[in-house]
Amino acid sequence: MSNPTRCAACRYLRRRCCEDCALAPYFPSANPHRFACVHRIFGASNVARMLQQIPVEQRRQAADAIAMEAYWRVQDPVYGSVGVISMLQREISVAQCELAETQAQITMYASQAQSQPNQIAAAQCLVEDVHLVPSQPSQPPFPGLYQRDDIPQETLQRHF
Amino acid sequence: MEGNSPCASCKLLRRRCTKDCIFAPYFPSDDPHKFSIVHKIFGASNVSKMLQELPVHQRADAVSSLVYEATARTKDPVYGCVGAISYLQNQVSQLQMQLTVAQTEILCAQMQQVPAMAEQQIEAYDNNLTGMPQLMNNASSSSLAQDQLKREFLWT
Numbered sequence: 342m343s344n345p346t347r348c349a350a351c352r353y354l355r356r357r358c359c360e361d362c363a364l365a366p367y368f369p370s371a372n373p374h375r376f377a378c379v380h381r382i383f384g385a386s387n388v389a390r391m392l393q394q395i396p397v398e399q400r401r402q403a404a405d406a407i408a409m410e411a412y413w414r415v416q417d418p419v420y421g422s423v424g425v426i427s428m429l430q431r432e433i434s435v436a437q438c439e440l441a442e443t444q445a446q447i448t449m450y451a452s453q454a455q456s457q458p459n460q461i462a463a464a465q466c467l468v469e470d471v472h473l474v475p476s477q478p479s480q481p482p483f484p485g486l487y488q489r490d491d492i493p494q495e496t497l498q499r500h501f
Numbered sequence: 502m503e504g505n506s507p508c509a510s511c512k513l514l515r516r517r518c519t520k521d522c523i524f525a526p527y528f529p530s531d532d533p534h535k536f537s538i539v540h541k542i543f544g545a546s547n548v549s550k551m552l553q554e555l556p557v558h559q560r561a562d563a564v565s566s567l568v569y570e571a572t573a574r575t576k577d578p579v580y581g582c583v584g585a586i587s588y589l590q591n592q593v594s595q596l597q598m599q600l601t602v603a604q605t606e607i608l609c610a611q612m613q614q615v616p617a618m619a620e621q622q623i624e625a626y627d628n629n630l631t632g633m634p635q636l637m638n639n640a641s642s643s644s645l646a647q648d649q650l651k652r653e654f655l656w657t
Contacts, residue, residue: 382543383547384543384547387542403579406580406582406583414570419563420563421566422586423566424566425586426582429586429592429593432593433592436596436597437596440600444603447603451610454614
């Protein structure tokens with residue numbers, strides 16, 4: 342018995358959508374773009390096989406994750422979701438440097454409040470050291486990725 | 502390649518490895534596992550299409566990222582790379598929160614020190630009759646005028 346409203350997968354593949362269609366729960370007809378990305382990157386049969394190998398209660402999260410990876414790969418055919426990872430690692434490095442600098446300034450202010458010249462000089466050296474020797478960023482998977490600035494933050498949000 | 506050992510992909514797919522095989526430069530025969538996981542997750546034909554759409558100088562990086570994603574998905578069949586991305590997003594949020602707290606602490610510390618600094622500044626103004634007033638009147642002057650504006654703000 343076929344599903345009167347075909348899911349996005351069966352509509353894309355131009356086939357009859359059965360009631361027990363493995364992809365129908367995760368690729369509704371209202372969002373055809375989602376399945377188009379997934380099929381382009383992973384292939385319908387691969388996705389169906391991957392979902393079959395996962396417990397039923399986790400298949401929705403898996404389908405969502407697969408759809409996100411496919412979307413990122415369509416947006417960035419070279420690096421895909423790895424580009425997103427590198428961008429986040431870069432953001433973490435920058436935030437860590439800023440935090441270290443800010444904490445050094447707090448130490449300096451705390452020393453000034455106590456009016457102890459030796460501590461002020463030491464704290465000022467600490468602030469200067471933070472400027473001169475920023476913390477080393479964690480290594481990205483690929484060195485060339487570290488320079489990417491063209492992946493917008495909104496790609497991290499769900500688009501489907 | 503003809504006459505040579507087939508690449509890992511042609512060996513797995515059991516086909517003849519031609520000299521213009523698109524996989525051969527990136528999946529050498531001495532590392533069969535690399536192509537195996539990429540094929541398992543993405544499929545050889547999909548990978549071939551993706552590589553064909555890319556300029557040659559970007560294909561090596563593309564293959565590396567595909568291998569990375571395929572490995573992540575093999576280790577975590579539910580979330581794959583998205584698990585790592587969620588974790589990193591969480592770290593970014595936490596660091597930004599810590600930074601906000603630290604910056605607030607600095608503002609508080611600055612406000613506490615304003616009375617002492619104001620006394621020193623008044624003494625400095627009395628001693629220096631040439632530079633300061635001109636800088637304060639100059640709209641394009643940067644740090645000194647801004648510092649003065651900040652101190653006035655903190656007073657109110």
